[in-house]
Amino acid sequence: MPNANLQVPIGPQHPALKEPTSFMLTLSGEKIMKAGIRLGYNHRGIEKACEARTYIQDLYLVERICGICSHSHATAFSMAVEECAQLEVPRRASYIRSLVGELERVHSHLLWLGVAGHEVGFDTLLMYTWRDREVVMDLLAMLTGNRVNYGINTIGGVRRDVTSEQKLKILEGVAVLEERTKYYITVATEEVTLARRLSGVGALSHDDAIRLGAVGPTARASDVPRDCRKDDPYAAYTEVPVNVVTDNHNDVYGRTLVRCGELMECYRLIRQLVENLPEGPIAVKAPRKIPAAEAFVRYEAPRGEDVHYVKSNGTEKPERVKVRAPTLANVQAVAHMLKDGYLADLPIVVAAIDPCFSCTDRLIEVEGSARGGIMTWGQLRAYGIEWHRRHGVDFSRLNANFRAGEDR
Amino acid sequence: MGHTLAGVLFYILIFPGFLFLATAALLAEYVDRKLCARLQNRIGPPWFQPWADFIKLLAKENLVPELADRPMFAATPLVALTSVVTALLYIPIWKPSALFAFKGDVIVVLYLLSIPTVAFFLGGWYSRSLYSMIGAARAITQLFAYEVPLVLSILAPALLADTWSLSELTKYYSANPLHMLFNLIGLAVGLLALLGKLERVPFDAPEAETEVVAGTLTEYSGKLLAIFRMAISIEMIVGASLLAAVFLPFGLNLGPAVGFGLYLVKVFAIVCLISLLRSVFARLRIDQMVNFCWQYVAPVAFVQLLIDLGVKGLMKGPVGP
Numbered sequence: 001m002p003n004a005n006l007q008v009p010i011g012p013q014h015p016a017l018k019e020p021t022s023f024m025l026t027l028s029g030e031k032i033m034k035a036g037i038r039l040g041y042n043h044r045g046i047e048k049a050c051e052a053r054t055y056i057q058d059l060y061l062v063e064r065i066c067g068i069c070s071h072s073h074a075t076a077f078s079m080a081v082e083e084c085a086q087l088e089v090p091r092r093a094s095y096i097r098s099l100v101g102e103l104e105r106v107h108s109h110l111l112w113l114g115v116a117g118h119e120v121g122f123d124t125l126l127m128y129t130w131r132d133r134e135v136v137m138d139l140l141a142m143l144t145g146n147r148v149n150y151g152i153n154t155i156g157g158v159r160r161d162v163t164s165e166q167k168l169k170i171l172e173g174v175a176v177l178e179e180r181t182k183y184y185i186t187v188a189t190e191e192v193t194l195a196r197r198l199s200g201v202g203a204l205s206h207d208d209a210i211r212l213g214a215v216g217p218t219a220r221a222s223d224v225p226r227d228c229r230k231d232d233p234y235a236a237y238t239e240v241p242v243n244v245v246t247d248n249h250n251d252v253y254g255r256t257l258v259r260c261g262e263l264m265e266c267y268r269l270i271r272q273l274v275e276n277l278p279e280g281p282i283a284v285k286a287p288r289k290i291p292a293a294e295a296f297v298r299y300e301a302p303r304g305e306d307v308h309y310v311k312s313n314g315t316e317k318p319e320r321v322k323v324r325a326p327t328l329a330n331v332q333a334v335a336h337m338l339k340d341g342y343l344a345d346l347p348i349v350v351a352a353i354d355p356c357f358s359c360t361d362r363l364i365e366v367e368g369s370a371r372g373g374i375m376t377w378g379q380l381r382a383y384g385i386e387w388h389r390r391h392g393v394d395f396s397r398l399n400a401n402f403r404a405g406e407d408r
Numbered sequence: 409m410g411h412t413l414a415g416v417l418f419y420i421l422i423f424p425g426f427l428f429l430a431t432a433a434l435l436a437e438y439v440d441r442k443l444c445a446r447l448q449n450r451i452g453p454p455w456f457q458p459w460a461d462f463i464k465l466l467a468k469e470n471l472v473p474e475l476a477d478r479p480m481f482a483a484t485p486l487v488a489l490t491s492v493v494t495a496l497l498y499i500p501i502w503k504p505s506a507l508f509a510f511k512g513d514v515i516v517v518l519y520l521l522s523i524p525t526v527a528f529f530l531g532g533w534y535s536r537s538l539y540s541m542i543g544a545a546r547a548i549t550q551l552f553a554y555e556v557p558l559v560l561s562i563l564a565p566a567l568l569a570d571t572w573s574l575s576e577l578t579k580y581y582s583a584n585p586l587h588m589l590f591n592l593i594g595l596a597v598g599l600l601a602l603l604g605k606l607e608r609v610p611f612d613a614p615e616a617e618t619e620v621v622a623g624t625l626t627e628y629s630g631k632l633l634a635i636f637r638m639a640i641s642i643e644m645i646v647g648a649s650l651l652a653a654v655f656l657p658f659g660l661n662l663g664p665a666v667g668f669g670l671y672l673v674k675v676f677a678i679v680c681l682i683s684l685l686r687s688v689f690a691r692l693r694i695d696q697m698v699n700f701c702w703q704y705v706a707p708v709a710f711v712q713l714l715i716d717l718g719v720k721g722l723m724k725g726p727v728g729p
Contacts, residue, residue, distance in 0.1 A: 008538050016618035030542075030694060119618050121609055121691025127448035193610050193690040343542070344693040347618040 005033065008343070012041045016119065016347035019357040023350070027343055035338035035346075037331060043361040050321040055081050055155055055290060058318065062308075063149050065323060066359045068111065071097075071104045072301035073308070073323065073359075074153040079234060080310035081155050081318075083295035087286055091236075091278045093157035098236035099170075099273045100143060100152055102266045106177065107136045108302035109259045109266075112354045113184060116256060119347035120197040125187065132180045139173045142166060157283025167274050178267045185260045198253040202337040202349035205250055212336060215329040216304020217262065218353045220246045221254035228300035240272050252352045289316050301326055303354045325359035419497065419507055426493050432675070433641035434458040439676060440644075440683040447687040458641075465634035473627050477534040484531035485628070485635035491523035492643045499646070500578040500653045502667035504660045509575035514566055517574060517650065518559055524643050525551045525605065528614070531636070532624030543623020546694050547607070547614040553701035554604030554611070560709035561597040565654050568716040574653060581657040588655060590719050594712040595655040599681065600705055602647045604697070606640065608682055610689035611697050648678035 006027045012020040020041035026034040046065055050058045059081075063074040075097050082089060089097075110133040117125030137147050143166060144150035152158050188194060204214065209222035219226045228234070229242040245261035247254040290312040299306045304326030313319040330353040337349050375383065385395050419425055437458040445452025472481055498513040500506045506513075525547055532544025566572060568587060569580035581588050604611040607623075615623035628636055652674035659670040692700065 006538065006542075008542070015621055117690070121612060121616060121618070122689070124448045124687045125690075127450055131449055191688075191690070193692055196692065196696060197690050342693055342695070344613060344616065344619050 010346060016350070018115075019355075021355075021357040023338075023346065025338075025343065025346070030343050032338050032341050032343060032346070035335050037335050039331070039357060040361050040363075042358040043363055044358070045363070047321050047323060047362075050318060052317065054288070054316045055286075055318065058321065059153060059155065060149075060151065062321070062323065063151065063153075066301075066325065066356050067148055068108050068356065069104060069301040069303060069306065069359075070149045071100050071152070072299055072306050073325075074150075075101060075235070076297050076299035076306050076308040077310065077321070078153045078155050079299070080295040080297040080308045081290060081312070082286070083297065084293040084310060084312040085155070085287060085290045086293075087156050087284055089157055089235075090281045090284060092161075092280045093282045094235040095273055095277050096158045096160075096162055096282065097153065098240070099162070099270060099277075100140070100150060101235070102269050102273065103136055103140050103143070103170075104150075105302045106263060106266045106270075107133055107140065108354070109263050110136065110177075112259055112302075112351075113188075113256070115351050115354075116198075116252075116348060117194075119351045120194065122191075122194055122197075125184075125194075129184065132177060135173050135176055139170055142169060154283055154286070156286035157281070159283070161282050162274075162277065167277070170270065170274055174267050174270050178264070181260065181263045181267070185257075185264075188256050188260060195253065197345075197348065198256055199249070199251055201252045201345045202255075202341065202352055203251050204333055204337050206248075208336060209250075209333065212333040213329050214304075214333045214353075215326050216301070216354075217255050217258045218304065218330050218333060220244065221258045222250045223248040226305070228298045228305050232298050234297070234299065236273060240269060240276070242269065252348055255352045289314060290318075303327060303356060304329060323359075325356060327353065327356045327360040328362070331355070331360065420493070424496055424501055424507070429493055429496060429642045429645060430638060432672075433638065433645050434462065436645055436648075436676065436679045437641045439679055440686075443680055443683045444687050447684065462634055462638065465629075465637070466631055468630040470630035470632055471627075473535055473537060475536040476627065477536075480530055480534040481627075482632060484527040484534070485632045485639060488524040488527035488531075488639040489635050489642065491520045491527075492639055492646050495520035496646050496649060498574055499649050500575055500657070500660065501649065501671050502660070502664050504579045504582045504657070505575040509573050512572045513574055514562060514572050514577070518562065521605065521643070521647065521650070522551065522555060524639055527639075528624045531628070532626075535624070535627040537627045539621040539626045540624055543614050543620045543626065546620070547624060549694055550604055550607070550611065550614055550697060553698040554601040554705070557597050557701060557705040557709040558601035558605070560706070560713055561594040561601065562650070562654055564594050564709075564712045564716040565591045567713070568720055570720075578653055578657040578660060582660050585658050587719075588657060590715055591655055591712065593708060593715070595651065597705055597709045597712060598651045598655065599678070600701075602651065602678075603682065603685065604701070605647060606644050606682070609686040610692045612691050613694040613697060616691055644679065644682070645675060648675040648682075651678055 008025045008027055009022065010025060011017050011022040022038040022041070024036040024038070025032050046061060050061060053061060059074055059077060062077045063070045065073045110129045114126040114129035117123065117129070140150060141147045143162060144152040144160060152160055204218070204222050206222050206224060209219050209224050214222065214224070215226060223246050225244045225246050227242060227244045229237045230244050243265055245258050245265055247257045249257065292312055292314045294309070294311040297308045299308070306326055307324040309322040310318055311320040334350060334353060338346060341349060388395055421427060438453065438455055441457070442452040472478055495517050497508050498506050498517050529544045529548040532540040532547065566577055568590065569577045571577050571580065607614050615625065620626070625633060625636060652671065656674050660667050
């Protein structure tokens, strides 16, 4: 076959990818010899934008870092700001934060299960899990008013209380979901073609998981019991302990089992949080200006450890906000997992870390590097037009007012 | 044979040729899509959706990639379509004999049914797109995995009937209906091989959306895509007809109306079975598919062959004086 050492680009636009990113694969037949990952198609400059906004505005901005673990980012950010301001969050607020966090984990893991099914051509699983995911989406909409960007956090607590009718509805919904999840565990473990597509695929040994700094279910499926809810308890997890679910299959099958096990653990936690919800206020008043301090917060998002760093300077706007989404920690492991695998396994291996590339993209200026440097808007524009002109497309005529290299 | 030219044209173009096949194929596509949707807890398309898709594609622009080989790129869908339509002329439908028959037409039908896969390979190869080429290579790899079991599974009943003609074969089984019970393993093998031929889940690696976009069809658009898709749908009907004729040849002596009704029931039962399988399995990797076919399906097909040889030996009694 002339396929020997074929270079195949997967992305930035490809049906297997839900977000733009690029994999350059060197194939020998169907086997992947080398995999290169290129991020950076979806950089949005949120960290920089945070510096120009007040803390309350930032809260809504960081919530939009991710469309799945929106609550994770919002909670991590508010915890960091609260630490800077030395605010004591009421117990009830902590419980509600954890409750929404666990419901979010349920919806994220159910979504992942469906995506995993789709990536291996098992669309029935996708349709079923996404149908059942509606149950938890409805619960979240009932609790917070929104399906995705919940907006329930505020600096110093939460914005909405949980009523006793809502508690009952949550328990009812969780009972339905628990039943369905048990069925999916049976499907994932017993369906022959599914098991064949998942086991042994995307292997990541225990040592490699530690060496490459994997987090979340990716690490836990390689028997690394890493979970911030246990290692560095926050919110209500100080009072409601979490059983960390691990697995030693070290492959995509193991990651599926870990996520299914975590779903069951989530239901237990949700029940415990709802039943032990303490009485009291749901928020304390936060100052508009946060005194100069810095805080570093770790939060266990559904995809793994989410890190927020906030530096305040005594004004109403932060000096610096830094976010490290879990995908950035896991993406190093993906290149390792892809090597010596099959092209057919690429979608499921990439999907198995539950990637969120938009959350991950960052801009870094490497000092002293020969290429690049910082450009102004005008320079960038001139560079773009010049680049296209060299490739046979002349945009400069479209805009008669254009003057190369000038800022307007 | 006594066919007039007008009669032959009627057979080829209208019934049971292209027009009938196209209608049945689009209906089968609807049944497949609707049933699959209902099994997946979706609503599914309205009945006219396949027709609407077909007409829409016919109205769209034909884009041919700059690097593609134009004549090959345009010819392969037509070759695929004509070969599957032709194959039906030799398959008995509503009576024990087909429209045309000669000694050895079993082999011709099997050849005609392999041509679409080869057309798939060539079309993908001459698209000169990476995804098409990988899909094309997978299609041809898959051909080598399912073709032998398919031929063996059709060969076994033919051996028992002692003929190389499909019409003679159905005549034999119409006369001895219980003999088709010997060929049940062959039916299962034939169904699996048909899944491979039609590139259906779990054997849809050649057009796996999440890996190679649409495989061979990635670069096709407009009329050529419509023709290719029509060829695939018709291949489903013709493949199901072949299995029905070889493995389920009952009720063919009850007159054309009943025979034709039963034919539709048989074909649509096979179509329903295909969509059922499509909704309960995940896609196998191409290497897993090839291993599965050679490790399990081909030996089982050989078992079918041995059964038929044994039955034939027993019925004829001991050879010699």
